[in-house]
Amino acid sequence: MYKILVKRDLIPSVKFIAVEAKDIAAKVQPGQFVILRLTEKGERIPLTVADFNRQLGIISIIFQEIGRTTKELGLLKEGETITNIVGPLGQPTHIEKVGTVVCVGGGVGTAALYPITRAFKEAGNRVITIIGGRSRDYIIWEKEIGALSDTLIVTTDDGSYGIKGLVTKPLEEMIRDSEQIDQVIAIGPVIMMKAVSHLTKSCGIKTMVSLNPIMLDGTGMCGVCRVEVNNETKFACFHGPDFDGHLVNFDLLMHRLKTYQTEEKISLEKGEHCR
Amino acid sequence: MTMINPKQTPMSKQDPRDRAKNFNEVSFGYTKEEAILEARRCLKCKKPPCVAGCPVSIDIPLFITAIMEGAFDQALQVIKTKNSLPGVCGRVCPQEDQCEKVCLLGRKNEPVSIGRLERAAADYGQGNAPALFRSKKKKVAVVGAGPAGLTMAGDLARSGFQVTIFEALHKPGGVLVYGIPEFRLPKLIVEQEVESIKKLGVDLRVDQLIGRTFTIDDLKKDGYQAVFIASGAGFPKFMNIPGENFNGVYSANEFLTRVNLMKAYLFPEFDTPIKKVKRVAVIGGGNVAMDSARTALRLGAEKVYNVYRRSRKEMPARVEEIENAMEEGIQLEFLVNPSRIIDDGQGWVKGLECLRMELGECDESGRCRPLPIKGSEFVLEVEQVIMAIGTAANPLLSATTPDLKVNKWGYIEADESTGQTSKEGVFAGGDIVTGSATVILAMGAARKSAEAIAKYLKGSRNERQ
Ligand SMILES: Cc1cc2nc3c(=O)[nH]c(=O)nc-3n(C[C@H](O)[C@H](O)[C@H](O)COP(=O)(O)OP(=O)(O)OC[C@H]3O[C@@H](n4cnc5c(N)ncnc54)[C@H](O)[C@@H]3O)c2cc1C
Ligand SMILES: Cc1cc2nc3c(=O)[nH]c(=O)nc-3n(C[C@H](O)[C@H](O)[C@H](O)COP(=O)(O)OP(=O)(O)OC[C@H]3O[C@@H](n4cnc5c(N)ncnc54)[C@H](O)[C@@H]3O)c2cc1C
Ligand code: SF4
Numbered sequence A: 001m002y003k004i005l006v007k008r009d010l011i012p013s014v015k016f017i018a019v020e021a022k023d024i025a026a027k028v029q030p031g032q033f034v035i036l037r038l039t040e041k042g043e044r045i046p047l048t049v050a051d052f053n054r055q056l057g058i059i060s061i062i063f064q065e066i067g068r069t070t071k072e073l074g075l076l077k078e079g080e081t082i083t084n085i086v087g088p089l090g091q092p093t094h095i096e097k098v099g100t101v102v103c104v105g106g107g108v109g110t111a112a113l114y115p116i117t118r119a120f121k122e123a124g125n126r127v128i129t130i131i132g133g134r135s136r137d138y139i140i141w142e143k144e145i146g147a148l149s150d151t152l153i154v155t156t157d158d159g160s161y162g163i164k165g166l167v168t169k170p171l172e173e174m175i176r177d178s179e180q181i182d183q184v185i186a187i188g189p190v191i192m193m194k195a196v197s198h199l200t201k202s203c204g205i206k207t208m209v210s211l212n213p214i215m216l217d218g219t220g221m222c223g224v225c226r227v228e229v230n231n232e233t234k235f236a237c238f239h240g241p242d243f244d245g246h247l248v249n250f251d252l253l254m255h256r257l258k259t260y261q262t263e264e265k266i267s268l269e270k271g272e273h274c275r
Numbered sequence B: 001m002t003m004i005n006p007k008q009t010p011m012s013k014q015d016p017r018d019r020a021k022n023f024n025e026v027s028f029g030y031t032k033e034e035a036i037l038e039a040r041r042c043l044k045c046k047k048p049p050c051v052a053g054c055p056v057s058i059d060i061p062l063f064i065t066a067i068m069e070g071a072f073d074q075a076l077q078v079i080k081t082k083n084s085l086p087g088v089c090g091r092v093c094p095q096e097d098q099c100e101k102v103c104l105l106g107r108k109n110e111p112v113s114i115g116r117l118e119r120a121a122a123d124y125g126q127g128n129a130p131a132l133f134r135s136k137k138k139k140v141a142v143v144g145a146g147p148a149g150l151t152m153a154g155d156l157a158r159s160g161f162q163v164t165i166f167e168a169l170h171k172p173g174g175v176l177v178y179g180i181p182e183f184r185l186p187k188l189i190v191e192q193e194v195e196s197i198k199k200l201g202v203d204l205r206v207d208q209l210i211g212r213t214f215t216i217d218d219l220k221k222d223g224y225q226a227v228f229i230a231s232g233a234g235f236p237k238f239m240n241i242p243g244e245n246f247n248g249v250y251s252a253n254e255f256l257t258r259v260n261l262m263k264a265y266l267f268p269e270f271d272t273p274i275k276k277v278k279r280v281a282v283i284g285g286g287n288v289a290m291d292s293a294r295t296a297l298r299l300g301a302e303k304v305y306n307v308y309r310r311s312r313k314e315m316p317a318r319v320e321e322i323e324n325a326m327e328e329g330i331q332l333e334f335l336v337n338p339s340r341i342i343d344d345g346q347g348w349v350k351g352l353e354c355l356r357m358e359l360g361e362c363d364e365s366g367r368c369r370p371l372p373i374k375g376s377e378f379v380l381e382v383e384q385v386i387m388a389i390g391t392a393a394n395p396l397l398s399a400t401t402p403d404l405k406v407n408k409w410g411y412i413e414a415d416e417s418t419g420q421t422s423k424e425g426v427f428a429g430g431d432i433v434t435g436s437a438t439v440i441l442a443m444g445a446a447r448k449s450a451e452a453i454a455k456y457l458k459g460s461r462n463e464r465q
C-alpha cells in the first residue's frame, strides 16, 4: 500500500500527487516511470516519476484524467492509498554535458520533462525550455521548470499566453536563426514529438523522445509496448521509453494506442467503482 | 490376492460443449472414493522407480498408502516435505514423462495415476510439513515467486532460514498465475499453496523488480547472505515476419496475462480489456499454444486455428491438453508455417498468410526439419494472431549484475547440482537457467539448490541456536 501524502489540482483535469514510496524514491532516475494499480479489479497503468525526494522517500506524479483509471486516481484523497506501485521502470534518460539542450514539453508531458531538465542543467548544460498547451489554463509547471532553465519559452495554441502557436514554432525560429543547439529532448503528445523530430531531422540535431505506448507489466514480459525504431521492434518499457526521435515510427505508435478505444469507452461509462 | 485393475480410475471432466464456453476447471478431480480405489492399484514397491522419476523425490508409495487408508491429511504432509505445491503439480505436471512413465505397474498395465492422487491429497488434505529448525539468523533473498522461487523459499524456511521473496508483479505465482489458465489451474489453488508457504515464515514482497528497485548487489549489501535467482524465461519471442505490429497481434504472454492475471475475461467488471473476436490463429505447438487457443475459444471465438510447423507427433504440448483442445473444437493445422500477417488496410489484422511444409532431414532425436513447399501459400482469415513460439531470457538481471555469467542465449550459467552461479553467494534455477521447461523441473532445480544454499550458509558461522 502506498499512501498519498499530498494532492493538488494543477489545471483542469491534471492533478499532482506525492506518494510515499521509499524504495522507488531511493533509486529512480530522470526519465523513469512506475506502473500502478489502484484496486484488486484495477488495471496496471504507467506514469512517469515527475519528481522525487530520496531523503523523505517520496515520489511525485502528475497525471491527466483521461479514462477510467486516471479518473479514479483523481478521486483519491490525501491519506488514501494506492494498492500497487512498481518501479522505477525503464532506462533512465541519458544525461551528459553536450552544450545547449532544448527541452520541449507539451501538455502533461511537461511533468515528465521536469526531472530531465534539472538533470541536464546540473550536468552543466545551457538549457532552453519550451513548454506549450492549448491555452493559458493548460500550461503546467511553468514556475518550477522556468527556475531550472536559462531561458523559458511558453506557447499556447490560441495565443492566450506566451507565443501563439505550437511548441515547434519557437524551435523552428531558433533553428532558422542558426542558434547553437546540441540536443533536443521532446516529451508530450505523440503528434508533437513527431513534429519536433521531423523539424530537427532535416538539420541533424540529435533528438530524444519519450514514448508512451500501452503497457501491461512494464518488465519486458508481455511485448504489448512494442514500438518500431529504425525498423526494428523494441519493447518501450525495457529498451526505452527514450528513443532517438529521428528513427521512431510515430504513426505506428499512434495507431497501436487506439487498440482498446472501444473497450476504454465501455470501461469509462461503466460508472463509479464501489470502493 | 485381489486382482489389480489394469486401467486407471477415470477422472470426470466437464462436457466439451459446456466447458468451451466457461473458465471453470475442466477436470473435476477424483472423489475421495475414487482416490482410494486408485490408491489400491499401487504395488507399494520396495524400490519404487516412481520416486526416482519425480524431480523432487516425493515418497510416492507412502503418500499413496495414506490415501488408501483415507488419511488425506497425512498424505498431504508426506508430499509437502518434498513439494510445496502439490495442488499445482497434481494438475499441471507432465506425469506421463516423469513419475508415471517409470511406474512399475505401468510395464504391463496403465501406471498408477500418481498426479491425480497428488491432486486428491491436496484437495482433501490439510496441514503443512513440520519445520526442521527454528533459528532465523541468516537471510536469503529469492528473486521471483514462480514455482522455483516458491520451492526455494519453502525449503529454506523449513530449514530455519529467514527468507524474503522479491516478486516483480503484484501477485505471486509466476507462470502459474499469469500464464496457465484458470480452467486448467484455478488461481485459488495457487493462492492457497502460496499462503501455506507464507505460513512457514516467508516474507513475500510484491512490486519489486530486481535489477531496478534493488540490484542483486543491493540485496547482498542489505545483508542477504545468499541470493537465489528464479526469474523465469518470460521475454516473448516474435517471428520477425511482416505485419507483426498490426493491432490484433499478441504475444501469448500478453494474451494470457490479460486474461489470467488481470482477469480480462471478466471485463468490464475488471478494468483490463481484451479484444474479443470471431476468428483467431495461434502459432506454436506447446502448452502455451494450447492454452492460448483454448482461452480464445472461451472468450467467444467461433473459429480457432492452431498453426504448427511440424506434425502432431512432434508437438511438445501434453497429450492430455492436445486431446482436450481437439474435443473443444480447436482446429489443428499441422505442417503449416506463417509467412506474413495481412491487414485490412487500416492496420488491423485481417488474415494470416501461411505456407505448407514438409518434413526434411531428421536429427538423431528423430525431430525432422520442416521445409516450406514452394507456391503453397494460403490465407487463414482471422482478426487475431497469437504468437506462442517460445520465450527468451529477460536480460535485465544480467545487464545490472555485470559479474553474473550468462550463456549465449542469455540464460544464467549455473552448476547443475547446486545452482551456484559465477557470482559468490548467488544461485539460480528454473527457466532462467534451462530455458522454458516445466513446473516440476523448475521445482526440482530449486530443491537441489536449496540444499546447496543451506550447506553454503552453514559453512559460515552461527547458523544454529
Ligand atoms: C512510460 C509512460 C509514461 C507515462 N507517463 C504519464 C504521466 O506522467 N502522466 C500522464 O498523465 N500520463 C502518462 N502516461 C499515459 C498514461 O499511462 C495513460 O494516460 C493511462 O494509462 C490512461 O489510462 P486510463 O484508464 O485513465 O484511460 P483509458 O481510457 O484506459 O485510456 C486512454 C488512452 O490512454 C492510453 N492507454 C490506455 N491504457 C494504457 C496503458 N495500460 N498503458 C499506457 N497507455 C495506455 C491509450 O492511448 C488510451 O487510448 C504514460 C504512459 C507511458 C507508457
Ligand atoms: C502458458 C503456459 C503453460 C504452461 N503449462 C505447463 C504445464 O502444463 N506443465 C508444466 O509443467 N509446465 C508448464 N509451463 C511451463 C512452466 O510454467 C514453467 O516452466 C515454470 O513456471 C518455470 O518456473 P520458474 O519459477 O523458473 O519461472 P516463472 O514461473 O516464470 O516465475 C518467475 C517469476 O519471477 C518474476 N520475475 C522475473 N524477473 C524478475 C525480477 N527481475 N525481479 C523480481 N521478480 C522477477 C516473474 O514475475 C515471475 O513471477 C507452462 C508455461 C506457460 C507460459
Ligand atoms: S510432482 Fe510431478 S513428477 Fe513428482 S510425483 Fe507429483 S506428478 Fe509425479
Ligand code: SF4
Pocket: B041, B042, B043, B044, B045, B048, B049, B050, B051, B060, B061, B102, B103, B104, B105, B106, B112, B114
Ligand atoms: S512404481 Fe508405481 S506401483 Fe510402484 S510404488 Fe510407485 S506408483 Fe506404486
Ligand code: FES
Pocket: A214, A215, A216, A217, A218, A219, A220, A221, A222, A223, A224, A225, A226, A235, A236, A237, A238
Ligand atoms: S509492458 Fe509488457 S513488455 Fe513492456
